[in-house]
Amino acid sequence: MIDFEEELKRFAPAPEVDQTAETVIGRDMTDLTDLLLQIASQNGGGRA
């Protein structure tokens, strides 16, 4: 049975078009390749 009040709380506001720039800038763009290279660099392997 759905708890409607709890379910409603799950709905978050949607970003509006004029917030696109903030959304893009605030995005964490780190990927696994970055992490890998970072680890390799710390281990003295340097960039592949």
Place this chain on the structure above:
Amino acid sequence: MSAQTAQEKLHRLSLAYYNEGLEQARVRNLTGAVGSLQMSLRCDKYNKDARNLLGLVYFATGELVSAVSEWVISTDEFPEDNIAAEYLARLQKHDSWLDRMNGCIRKYNQALRQLESGEEDVAVLSLKSCVGTFKNFLRALQLLGLLYMKRGETGRALKILKRALEIDPGNPVSQRYMQELKETEGYRREIRRVRRDKRRAAEASASETEADAYRADVIIPTYRETGMLWKMALVLVAGLILGAMIIYYGVMPEIVRGVKREAADTVISYNSKLAMKDAEREGLEFEVSQLTQDVEKLTAELETYTGDDGIIRNYNQLLECVAVYLDGNDLAAMDLFVDIDPSLVTYEGFTRTYASLERALGIGDYGRMYQAGVTAYASGRHEVCIAYLKRALAIAPDSADALYYIAHAYEKNGQPQEAWDTYDRIKRDFPAYAKIGEVEARLAVLRDYAH
């Protein structure tokens, strides 16, 4: 594993997730596609195709800003030859549409605020307005569906949730709401009502068909709201843009893959043909090899007939020998006879003639053979000498004299190794031979050929 290898693996993993996302998008499993494409970008943020497709999937679920964000990042990373730039250009070209969609997003956010302040009725109105314009705004549809369920408006909830599931059939939130709805008594009532309405409509349609026959000539004026035209045009334009984008990313890769598959099939086909040609070539080479062996075998066989020691030569020799013997020249006939190799010929006539001639010439007589050998040696016919004396040895193997002349004949005939071997045999087998001193002297001379 080196960092480079791991980096390559991550790139391949990113491509694999992209392919999975593409397949999911093609079957409208948009939730699954978002997950796969996000994973693809987590592995490799520079996977342009994955980012562009993720934007399209967001766009299809009404996540306008998320879609635009992905395309902006994509065009920022890859300014050249990027379809995302075209998507953004199209949106900018239809900025009034964009404004309206943004207005819908505002209404959705407004509805959330209204719900917080307990204004549920107003929130429902805001959401109705929102999804009326922004048809594929999934989260607004889900929220409205949930509110209808909460209010017990099962029919409306069903209609809205069906729309949400048409956009993304695999969406777990929509599915959960629908499942919850199906378990209510209201849903069962609604289904019964819908069935009843359908039955009535079918009955009405049957009587309408009858009535139509009577009013076929009557023109019934129609009325349309003037505002409907531009709304329809707007929806049409938006649909066209979305359709074009989905076709580009949903269908084009499949077409490209189809072309690649076709090319791969062609390559496989050519490879098969090449393999067949190779097999044919190998078969032919094998045949050529076999034929070459056959030719060599036949040549060797022919050589036994036509060679210096061949069968034909033996026949000729025997015929000549017979002819010379019949002329009364026994010695010349013997010379010819000892040079015949009877083992090469199995023809009965040959064997019989050979045996007759052997008896007639006294070839089985040691003394005759030995004398003929010594005569041949004295006349410088060393090969003939060897032949006679070998026959003499065959009759009397203990003849050291025969061996002694044979050894000399070899030496004179330019066969020093055979000469040394024969002298050595005399020394070993006949140490008390009268001419052993001469034998040892010749061995000393030919010592270079000693084993």
